[in-house]
Amino acid sequence: MTDVLPPFALYEDEAVRKILSVFGGYGYRLVSPPLAEFEDSLLHGAQSDIACQTFRLMDPVSGKVMGIRADVTPQIGRVASTRLKGEERPLRLAYRGHVLRVNGTQFSPARQVLQVGAELIGADGADADAEILLTANETLKELGIEDYSFDLNLPTLFPALCRAYSFDRDDAAELGRSLDEKDFSAALSKLRAMGKVAREAIPLFEALFQAYGECGRVARILKSVELPSEAAAECRRLIGVVEILRREAPDMTVTLDVLENRGFEYHCGIAFSVFSVRNKTVLGRGGRYIAGVDGATSEPACGVTFFMENILNLCKAPVRAERIYVPSGTPFSVAAGLREKGYAVIRGLKSGGREEARRLSCDCIFADGGIQPVK
Numbered sequence: 001m002t003d004v005l006p007p008f009a010l011y012e013d014e015a016v017r018k019i020l021s022v023f024g025g026y027g028y029r030l031v032s033p034p035l036a037e038f039e040d041s042l043l044h045g046a047q048s049d050i051a052c053q054t055f056r057l058m059d060p061v062s063g064k065v066m067g068i069r070a071d072v073t074p075q076i077g078r079v080a081s082t083r084l085k086g087e088e089r090p091l092r093l094a095y096r097g098h099v100l101r102v103n104g105t106q107f108s109p110a111r112q113v114l115q116v117g118a119e120l121i122g123a124d125g126a127d128a129d130a131e132i133l134l135t136a137n138e139t140l141k142e143l144g145i146e147d148y149s150f151d152l153n154l155p156t157l158f159p160a161l162c163r164a165y166s167f168d169r170d171d172a173a174e175l176g177r178s179l180d181e182k183d184f185s186a187a188l189s190k191l192r193a194m195g196k197v198a199r200e201a202i203p204l205f206e207a208l209f210q211a212y213g214e215c216g217r218v219a220r221i222l223k224s225v226e227l228p229s230e231a232a233a234e235c236r237r238l239i240g241v242v243e244i245l246r247r248e249a250p251d252m253t254v255t256l257d258v259l260e261n262r263g264f265e266y267h268c269g270i271a272f273s274v275f276s277v278r279n280k281t282v283l284g285r286g287g288r289y290i291a292g293v294d295g296a297t298s299e300p301a302c303g304v305t306f307f308m309e310n311i312l313n314l315c316k317a318p319v320r321a322e323r324i325y326v327p328s329g330t331p332f333s334v335a336a337g338l339r340e341k342g343y344a345v346i347r348g349l350k351s352g353g354r355e356e357a358r359r360l361s362c363d364c365i366f367a368d369g370g371i372q373p374v375k
C-alpha cells in the first residue's frame with residue numbers, strides 16, 4: 001500500500017479519464033459500487049472463490065460481518081442483477097475503484113490496487129467476447145502504450161477433459177498442477193499411472209501440450225485434434241473469437257494457451273491477460289463469467305479489468321500545464337482568467353516577485369499586466 005504523490009497522481013487521473021472515455025464511447029455507462037459490503041452480498045455464488053483475498057470487519061451498527069472488496073467485477077454482477085435488472089440487455093457498464101487484497105498476486109505484490117474496467121452483461125456469443133477484447137485494444141492505443149500482447153486462455157478446457165474421461169478428482173488436481181507449470185514430462189507420467197482411459201488420452205494431451213503460442217498455429221492444432229463434445233465446443237468458441245480478432249484488428253498481437261488455468265477463479269469460458277512485451281507485466285485481465293447473486297437471475301457476462309499500477313509505468317506523461325505565479329494582491333478574477341487559458345495558477349500569499357516564483361517552481365509570472373518568463 002503506497003501513497004501516490006505529485007505528479008504521478010495526476011498521471012493516474014489522466015489515464016483513468018482516457019480509459020473511461022473509450023469505454024463511454026462504446027456505450028459503457030459508469031457505475032460506482034461501494035468499497036465495503038455485507039459479506040453475504042459481496043461474496044456470492046461463483047465469486048465466493050475470492051473470499052480468501054477479502055479483508056473482513058465488523059459493522060459496529062448492525063453487528064454483521066462486512067468485507068472490503070478484493071475485486072470490483074462481482075459487484076458489477078450484483079448491480080446488474082438487482083438494481084439494474086429492468087434495464088435492456090445486453091447491459092454495458094464501466095467502473096473505476098480501489099480494491100484491497102489480503103495478499104499480492106503472482107502478477108503484482110500490491111495489496112491496494114486501482115481497477116478500471118468494463119463489463120458486457122447479458123450477451124453469450126463470440127461477438128461479445130471479441131467486443132471486450134477489441135475495446136481493450138483500443139483503450140491501450142488511446143493510452144499510447146506500445147508492444148503489448150493479448151494471451152487468450154481456455155480455463156474450461158481441462159475441466160471438460162477431466163469430466164469426459166472421468167478422471168479422479170485428486171488425479172485431476174495433480175495433473176492440473178503439472179500443466180500449469182508446463183511440466184509436460186510429469187503430466188505424461190501422471191497420465192500413464194492413471195489407468196487405461198487416461199493412457200488412451202495421451203495422444204490428445206500430447207497435441208494439446210503444444211497448443212500455446214502464436215494464435216494461428218494453435219488454432220490449426222485445435223482444428224486437427226478430435227476432442228470430446230464439450231471440450232470441442234469450447235475450442236470452437238475460442239477459434240471463432242480469434243477469427244473475429246484477425247479480421248477486425250489484424251495488427252493486434254494475440255497468443256493462445258489453451259491449458260492455462262491459473263488465476264481465473266470465477267471464469268467459465270474464454271479468459272485472457274494483456275502483457276507488456278517491454279517489461280513482462282500484466283496490464284489487465286478479463287474473460288467470460290456468470291453475473292448475478294444468490295436468489296437472482298444469473299446472466300452470461302464478459303469483461304476486462306486494467307491494473308493501473310502497471311499501466312502507469314508505460315503511459316506517456318501528460319503535458320504539464322505551465323505554472324504561473326500571480327503576486328499577492330492581484331485580483332482573483334485575473335487568476336481565474338489565467339486558469340481558463342490553461343495555466344496552473346500559483347497565487348502569492350505573501351509579498352514577493354520573481355524570486356518567490358522561482359522558489360515555487362513557476363515557469364512564468366504575471367507582472368506589469370502581462371505574462372513574463374521567470375529568469
